[in-house]
């Protein structure tokens with residue numbers, strides 16, 4: 001017997017500052033997985049490409065402007081939640097315009113790669129940490 005699988009596409013980014021720290025955002029109260037720390041991003045709207053969705057989310061959530069050619073694909077998460085299967089490309093971005101600010105009341109933290117594990121994350125996000133450490137601990 002086959003089972004319907006709902007595939008959910010969410011895009012996320014590791015914003016990296018000049019000290020090689022990565023931005024984490026805390027999921028606000030009232031959302032699923034509230035209190036957990038995640039890489040910024042979100043769901044695609046209808047007729048949006050992944051990069052467009054990420055650029056929109058970064059403007060809405062953090063008030064920064066990102067150009068599409070500053071988004072480099074790094075890795076992805078593939079995680080079976082009970083209600084859906086999450087597919088989440090993670091981009092890396094070192095260049096943006098404007099100052100990162102919390103536009104939606106979410107807590108933000110710049111975190112060194114080796115400290116990322118100290119922040120409880122949604123289970124889908126945890127496997128994204130090792131590729132980031134590999135890339136940034138040069």
Ligand code: C5P
Pocket residue numbers: 010012031032033038039041042043081086122123124125
């Ligand atoms: O952020 P949003 O609630 O729209 O994301 C939809 C779902 O995708 C979340 O409820 C969560 O299960 C999953 N998600 C995740 N890691 C993220 C973003 C979303 O596991 N960084």
